[in-house]
C-alpha cells in the first residue's frame with residue numbers, strides 16, 4: 688500500500704473523562720470531513736466493569752454514519768500484565784486495544800525487562816487486536832535497548848498483533864517503530880484523539896514514517912479489509 692489507510696481505530700469520546708470536546712457523533716462528523724473511511728470509538732476501560740458501557744452502546748446504536756463506525760475499548764494493563772476489564776465485557780467490542788498506563792516504578796534494566804515481559808504476556812494472550820502507544824507509559828517515554836525491542840517485535844509478528852502509530856502520544860519511539868517496519872509487523876495510524884482537532888492528521892503519520900527513511904509502501908499497513916476481518920464483521 689503506497690498510501691496510508693484512511694482509518695482511525697483509536698479515538699476517545701465523552702465517555703473518557705480526559706476527553707475535551709469529543710463525542711461519538713462529533714468524532715464521526717470530523718472523521719468524515721477529513722476523509723477517514725473507518726473509525727472505532729475506543730474509551731478507557733480502567734476497571735473490571737466500566738460504568739459507561741451501556742450509554743456508549745445506546746449512543747452508537749442511534750447513529751447511521753456514512754462511514755464504517757466500529758465499537759472499541761482501550762483496556763488498561765495492570766503491572767502484572769493482566770487486562771483489567773472483564774472478559775465478558777471485552778467480547779462486546781469490535782476493537783480491543785491494550786495500553787500500559789500504569790508506571791511500574793522501575794528504572795534501567797529492570798524497567799526494560801518488565802516492559803518486554805508485560806507486553807509479551809498481553810500479546811501472547813490472544814485477547815487484544817492492538818497495542819497502544821507501546822513506548823509511552825502514562826506519558827513517560829521509554830527507549831528500551833534493541834534486544835528488548837526485538838523480543839516484543841517478534842512476539843507481535845508471530846501473533847499477528849497490530850501496533851499503532853499514535854498522534855496524541857507521538858509514539859512509538861523511532862527505534863521501536865523502525866524495527867516494527869523492518870520485521871513486517873502490522874501497523875495502523877491512529878489519532879488517539881481527546882480533542883476533535885486531533886482526528887485525521889495523517890500528514891503527521893506520513894512524515895513520521897518518511898523521517899525514518901522508509902516509503903509508505905515499505906509498511907505492512909492494516910487495511911480496512913484486515914480490520915473488518917479481525918473484528919469478525
Ligand SMILES: [Zn+2]
Nearest residue numbers: 761786819820
Ligand atoms: Zn492510552
Ligand SMILES: [Zn+2]
Nearest residue numbers: 697699761879
Ligand atoms: Zn487512548
